[in-house]
Amino acid sequence: MSDTPKNSLPTYFISHGGGPWPWIKDQMPGDWSKLEESLRRIPLELGATPRALLVVSGHWEESEFTVQTNPKPPMLYDYGGFPEFTYHIEYPAPGSPEVAQRVVELLSAADIAVATDDSRGFDHGVFAPMFVSYPEANVPIVGLSMKRGLDPAEHLAVGRALAPLRDEGVVIIGSGLSYHNLSDFGPNALAASAAFDQWLGEVSTAMIGHTRSAHLVEWEAAPKARQCHPREDHLIPLMVAVGAAESERSERIYFEKGFMGNVTTSSYRFGEAPVDA
Numbered sequence: 001m002s003d004t005p006k007n008s009l010p011t012y013f014i015s016h017g018g019g020p021w022p023w024i025k026d027q028m029p030g031d032w033s034k035l036e037e038s039l040r041r042i043p044l045e046l047g048a049t050p051r052a053l054l055v056v057s058g059h060w061e062e063s064e065f066t067v068q069t070n071p072k073p074p075m076l077y078d079y080g081g082f083p084e085f086t087y088h089i090e091y092p093a094p095g096s097p098e099v100a101q102r103v104v105e106l107l108s109a110a111d112i113a114v115a116t117d118d119s120r121g122f123d124h125g126v127f128a129p130m131f132v133s134y135p136e137a138n139v140p141i142v143g144l145s146m147k148r149g150l151d152p153a154e155h156l157a158v159g160r161a162l163a164p165l166r167d168e169g170v171v172i173i174g175s176g177l178s179y180h181n182l183s184d185f186g187p188n189a190l191a192a193s194a195a196f197d198q199w200l201g202e203v204s205t206a207m208i209g210h211t212r213s214a215h216l217v218e219w220e221a222a223p224k225a226r227q228c229h230p231r232e233d234h235l236i237p238l239m240v241a242v243g244a245a246e247s248e249r250s251e252r253i254y255f256e257k258g259f260m261g262n263v264t265t266s267s268y269r270f271g272e273a274p275v276d277a
Contacts, residue, residue: 009050010271011159011172011241012042013204015254016058016129019079020086027083030260038254038267039132044277045269051169052099052140054162056155056241057125058176058234060145065107065158066115068143069100076121091127096140099170103144103162110161112154117145125175150236152217159243166271172244174237179228179263186262192224193264194257199223204242204250204268213246238268245270 017035018028025032043049059078060066073095077087100116107114122130126143147154162172178200179193199222203215216239219225219232229235242250254267 008166008271009046009169009171010248010269010273011166011174011245012253012267012269013174013176013238013241014039014129014267015177015259015265016125016175017177018260019082019124020089020128022128022132023086023089024083030258034256035254035259035265036132039129041253041277042133045273045275046171047275050139050171052096052142053130053171053173054099054103054142054144054165055126055130055173055175056144056146056237057123058146058180058237059123059125060120060143061148061150061233062115062117062145063148064113064115065147066117066120066145067100067103068095068120069097069116069118070120071095071097073141073143074119074121075127076123078123089127091122091131091137093122093127093130093134093137093139093141096142099140099142099165102165102168102170103142106161106164107158110157112158112161129175144240146233146236150232152219152232152236152239155236155239156213156216156243156246159240160246162240163244163246166244172241174239174241176234176237178235178266179259180234181228181230183230184227185260188227189262192227193262195223196225196228197255197264197266201252201255201266204270205252208249209247213242216242241268241270248272
């Protein structure tokens with residue numbers, strides 16, 4: 001049983017899907033209903049509307065950890081080959097300069113270098129899944145970049161530093177994908193994604209504390225790790241979510257065999273849900 005105060009919000013690692021999928025589900029392969037249901041369940045689990053969402057997207061890297069400070073973030077259509085209307089989607093969730101400043105304070109206090117960006121927009125790792133969870137765009141969102149080099153230990157440390165946000169009404173979300181090999185969503189992904197996902201599930205849900213974190217730092221030793229993540233940009237957001245809830249149990253909130261036809265994918269919640277959804 002966790003000894004975390006009951007008002008501590010859980011953290012999440014979500015598989016965010018591909019491009020602007022919520023708007024073009026009928027034009028993309030496979031059934032997106034399981035992923036959609038898992039994202040819709042998040043606000044039900046949380047119960048009360050959070051003060052803000054702090055989202056670490058697998059689509060934002062900087063030389064230092066960087067916080068989005070714009071009170072009205074623009075849109076960033078960081079994808080290609082989709083219908084023209086998907087480059088005009090609007091997800092007008094507000095930012096939160098106050099929460100952004102709190103992120104700066106917490107990281108600075110932990111001797112972690114941090115920068116700010118007042119022009120960064122919402123990339124699809126933010127606006128696509130959050131549109132499903134909060135379609136009314138009524139919850140402030142603050143983006144936090146990954147740091148180039150994608151060192152898992154550094155990102156776990158950032159999560160630890162940001163853990164106080166969980167007692168301040170802020171939900172920390174790592175937005176990536178548990179399998180991310182863009183050149184291979186075909187039959188070769190079947191066995192590889194299943195093997196890696198099994199390892200990830202065991203580490204995330206059967207381990208806890210420094211033991212779990214130590215295994216995640218050594219993620220490259222997992223079965224088929226580099227086949228599933230030739231580059232780990234979509235796995236590293238997990239580290240922030242884990243670090244912020246390091247001493248707490250995890251539950252898999254989404255699991256699918258056959259995502260995009262051949263891929264096994266998953267998402268996780270770290271810490272107890274305030275509401276039994």
